Amino acid sequence: AQSVTQLGSHVSVSEGALVLLRCNYSSSVPPYLFWYVQYPNQGLQLLLKYTSAATLVKGINGFEAEFKKSETSFHLTKPSAHMSDAAEYFCAVSSGYSSASKIIFGSGTRLSIRP
Amino acid sequence: GAGVSQSPSNKVTEKGKDVELRCDPISGHTALYWYRQSLGQGLEFLIYFQGNSAPDKSGLPSDRFSAERTGGSVSTLTIQRTQQEDSAVYLCASSFEAGNTIYFGEGSWLTVV
Numbered sequence: 001a002q003s004v005t006q007l008g009s010h011v012s013v014s015e016g017a018l019v020l021l022r023c024n025y026s027s028s029v030p031p032y033l034f035w036y037v038q039y040p041n042q043g044l045q046l047l048l049k050y051t052s053a054a055t056l057v058k059g060i061n062g063f064e065a066e067f068k069k070s071e072t073s074f075h076l077t078k079p080s081a082h083m084s085d086a087a088e089y090f091c092a093v094s095s096g097y098s099s100a101s102k103i104i105f106g107s108g109t110r111l112s113i114r115p
Numbered sequence: 116g117a118g119v120s121q122s123p124s125n126k127v128t129e130k131g132k133d134v135e136l137r138c139d140p141i142s143g144h145t146a147l148y149w150y151r152q153s154l155g156q157g158l159e160f161l162i163y164f165q166g167n168s169a170p171d172k173s174g175l176p177s178d179r180f181s182a183e184r185t186g187g188s189v190s191t192l193t194i195q196r197t198q199q200e201d202s203a204v205y206l207c208a209s210s211f212e213a214g215n216t217i218y219f220g221e222g223s224w225l226t227v228v
Contacts, residue, residue, distance in 0.1 A: 102160065
């Protein structure tokens with residue numbers, strides 16, 4: 001069964017530093033991979049989505065993610081962190097290609113930004 | 116509607132009472148999902164609907180939990196005989212098709228005392 005693993009429940013970086021949040025999926029290439037973000041006291045919103053059209057996906061707020069089939073990975077990056085990036089980030093995967101597909105989430109990574 | 120609407124936004128209930136949480140998905144979305152987010156935890160999948168049927172109920176924690184969807188629209192998650200460990204934020208989400216991008220509501224924060 002499809003699943004996702006997020007390495008590191010908490011990541012802390014300095015303002016202006018590179019952000020790297022790790023996500024690996026478990027098995028065959030899924031139809032969709034997602035990153036969602038949850039800012040403090042807010043609901044979850046879509047950051048970006050992989051659809052197989054391109055391996056490098058650009059999202060909102062300067063984030064991007066690269067799909068690497070050989071590594072079964074979909075890591076999220078941002079070249080320069082801002083204080084406003086502090087949030088919880090969730091990687092998610094679609095379980096299959098049929099209408100009986102569900103979205104499975106990783107355990108989340110809390111990103112903190114140091115001034 | 117414009118977005119996924121959930122009610123109540125906050126609910127405090129006594130242990131042993133039943134609660135109902137309601138979700139009104141985005142108009143036209145055929146798939147509807149329920150997740151649970153406990154303090155400091157990730158998103159735990161509970162159940163999802165495609166139309167009015169639930170292909171996957173595997174995430175429901177116990178038989179005290181049930182959900183239904185009527186008219187391919189509104190869904191209700193019912194928790195019977197609530198326990199303190201049921202305290203969490205219950206998130207509803209919907210999508211145009213199952214397995215594709217889902218859009219979340221603001222959640223229903225449940226506290227069992």
